[in-house]
Amino acid sequence: xxxxxxxxxxxxxxxxxxxxxxxxxxxxxxxxxxxxxxxxxxxxxxxxxxxxxxxxxxxxxxxxxxxxxxxxxxxxxxxxxxxxxxxxxxxxxxxxxxxxxxxxxxxxxxxxxxxxxxxxxxxxxxxxxxxxxxxxxxxxxxxxxxxxxxxxxxxxxxxxxxxxxxxxxxxxxxxxxxxxxxxxxxxxxxxxxxxxxxxxxxxxxxxxxxxxxxxxxxxxxxxxxxxxxxxxxxx
Amino acid sequence: xxxxxxxxxxxxxxxxxxxxxxxxxxxxxxxxxxxxxxxxxxxxxxxxxxxxxxxxxxxxxxxxxxxxxxxxxxxxxxxxxxxxxxxxxxxxxxxxxxxxxxxxxxxxxxxxxxxxxxxxxxxxxxxxxxxxxxxxxxxxxxxxxxxxxxxxxxxxxxxxxxxxxxxxxxxxxxxxxxxxxxxxxxxxxxxxxxxxxxxxxxxxxxxxxxxxxxxxxxxxxxxxxxxxxxxxxxx
DNA sequence: TTGTATTTGTCCGTATGTATC
DNA sequence: CGATACATACGGACAAATACA
Numbered sequence: 001x002x003x004x005x006x007x008x009x010x011x012x013x014x015x016x017x018x019x020x021x022x023x024x025x026x027x028x029x030x031x032x033x034x035x036x037x038x039x040x041x042x043x044x045x046x047x048x049x050x051x052x053x054x055x056x057x058x059x060x061x062x063x064x065x066x067x068x069x070x071x072x073x074x075x076x077x078x079x080x081x082x083x084x085x086x087x088x089x090x091x092x093x094x095x096x097x098x099x100x101x102x103x104x105x106x107x108x109x110x111x112x113x114x115x116x117x118x119x120x121x122x123x124x125x126x127x128x129x130x131x132x133x134x135x136x137x138x139x140x141x142x143x144x145x146x147x148x149x150x151x152x153x154x155x156x157x158x159x160x161x162x163x164x165x166x167x168x169x170x171x172x173x174x175x176x177x178x179x180x181x182x183x184x185x186x187x188x189x190x191x192x193x194x195x196x197x198x199x200x201x202x203x204x205x206x207x208x209x210x211x212x213x214x215x216x217x218x219x220x221x222x223x224x225x226x227x228x229x230x231x232x233x234x235x
Numbered sequence: 236x237x238x239x240x241x242x243x244x245x246x247x248x249x250x251x252x253x254x255x256x257x258x259x260x261x262x263x264x265x266x267x268x269x270x271x272x273x274x275x276x277x278x279x280x281x282x283x284x285x286x287x288x289x290x291x292x293x294x295x296x297x298x299x300x301x302x303x304x305x306x307x308x309x310x311x312x313x314x315x316x317x318x319x320x321x322x323x324x325x326x327x328x329x330x331x332x333x334x335x336x337x338x339x340x341x342x343x344x345x346x347x348x349x350x351x352x353x354x355x356x357x358x359x360x361x362x363x364x365x366x367x368x369x370x371x372x373x374x375x376x377x378x379x380x381x382x383x384x385x386x387x388x389x390x391x392x393x394x395x396x397x398x399x400x401x402x403x404x405x406x407x408x409x410x411x412x413x414x415x416x417x418x419x420x421x422x423x424x425x426x427x428x429x430x431x432x433x434x435x436x437x438x439x440x441x442x443x444x445x446x447x448x449x450x451x452x453x454x455x456x457x458x459x460x461x462x463x464x465x466x467x468x469x470x
Numbered sequence: 471t472t473g474t475a476t477t478t479g480t481c482c483g484t485a486t487g488t489a490t491c
Numbered sequence: 492c493g494a495t496a497c498a499t500a501c502g503g504a505c506a507a508a509t510a511c512a
Contacts, residue, residue: 004479005481006481040481041483044480046498059442064495169467171466173463173464176460176462209294221413230406230408232404233285240499241499265478266477278501279501284478296477297477298478298508300478301477
């Protein structure tokens with residue numbers, strides 16, 4: 001039975017905090033007490049506590065202890081929204097096209113693939129926050145995703161990729177710019193009172209740093225909103 | 236001379252990556268090599284590497300090494316550092332005004348303070364990426380920052396706050412929208428060919444989740460760009 | 471296929487410094 | 492002042508993934 005002791009401590013403590021077995025605004029047992037409780041070294045306990053702090057469960061105060069935060073009052077109240085993956089409001093999603101193509105010059109550059117490679121192109125419309133219309137152009141290299149059918153539109157695409165194909169995103173680079181509307185988007189974007197659109201480009205990478213997928217999302221200027229939440233990491 | 240060795244290693248490596256002394260898609264020296272280079276223990280080196288990975292500089296691959304990622308523009312990858320930390324690198328910064336004010340209705344709402352509270356307002360112009368002009372409106376609650384002089388403009392404001400006042404940012408919420416240019420920005424923003432501006436709002440919170448400062452940055456549509464790096468779970 | 475060296479991942483025990491009370 | 496608690500650092504140990512012969 002080989003387990004990650006640090007994560008075990010983290011999960012046990014985080015569950016207790018979530019279930020309110022450990023009450024907000026009280027102190028956790030001291031690091032030395034936790035060392036005894038879990039028969040672990042202090043470094044291991046500290047790594048677990050750092051994870052808890054990073055995820056907003058506790059606040060560490062030097063010389064005093066680790067105080068348990070009220071999660072309802074902190075984490076959940078921040079509008080953290082994933083702009084790509086939460087496609088679950090399927091009623092408002094429209095799948096325009098799924099096609100296996102040879103990438104054009106633009107995609108070749110963005111995805112670092114050659115003209116002779118094959119790439120899945122998915123064209124999708126969706127509404128965000130009720131009314132705003134968004135056009136997504138998603139690309140997956142065929143070397144990673146051999147098959148892709150229309151069926152997946154009823155599922156989350158990423159769930160399909162993770163659970164069926166065992167592909168795991170490790171990190172994402174996001175890039176936001178304002179550009180003139182490309183002509184091919186005229187048919188899809190509803191508001192053309194302004195020549196500009198906002199383009200959000202997401203580059204998704206696997207653990208081996210290979211570029212796994214690329215998404216361009218086109219937003220009208222009206223009602224565009226983007227939220228990000230960044231926690232500072234403590235060594 | 237007491238310094239944090241882990242952070243020293245982090246800064247030295249991150250600067251080398253930013254300056255391209257260490258090239259993307261190559262490997263960092265192995266952990267053991269870094270141990271020798273910096274006369275540090277492996278745990279310390281590993282903590283520095285974890286910070287680099289968290290901030291998107293490198294990707295660690297078990298059994299292989301740490302590969303350097305291609306950061307489009309490392310400065311703007313961290314919107315908060317751009318607006319606050321790195322003010323000393325920009326000889327193109329102009330400090331328009333520092334004033335202790337009673338917040339107007341808008342700021343009262345954003346910062347959750349009352350009309351009778353006092354708030355520092357800092358108006359600053361800067362150029363980003365050479366030509367793009369950005370207007371920053373920064374606010375600090377007087378309860379956290381009793382004194383703020385023009386002298387700090389030559390230093391990093393955040394360094395001043397951290398080292399002198401012992402205030403530490405714990406997390407940041409970023410919000411990007413497109414809005415019509417407010418009239419009071421007309422004097423500052425150079426391009427008025429478009430009625431819209433991009434507004435980046437940063438909410439900085441302390442470790443105890445209290446809202447510590449608030450920044451509004453105004454960008455023209457032209458040449459606006461925003462980068463973000465997000466890593467999925469860190470064990 | 472097998473074995474060996476390298477590299478990263480996890481964990482331990484100890485020591486010293488610093489902040490709080 | 493001393494006791495407690497967290498912060499940083501060190502050196503060692505073993506496991507797991509990788510690369511290579």
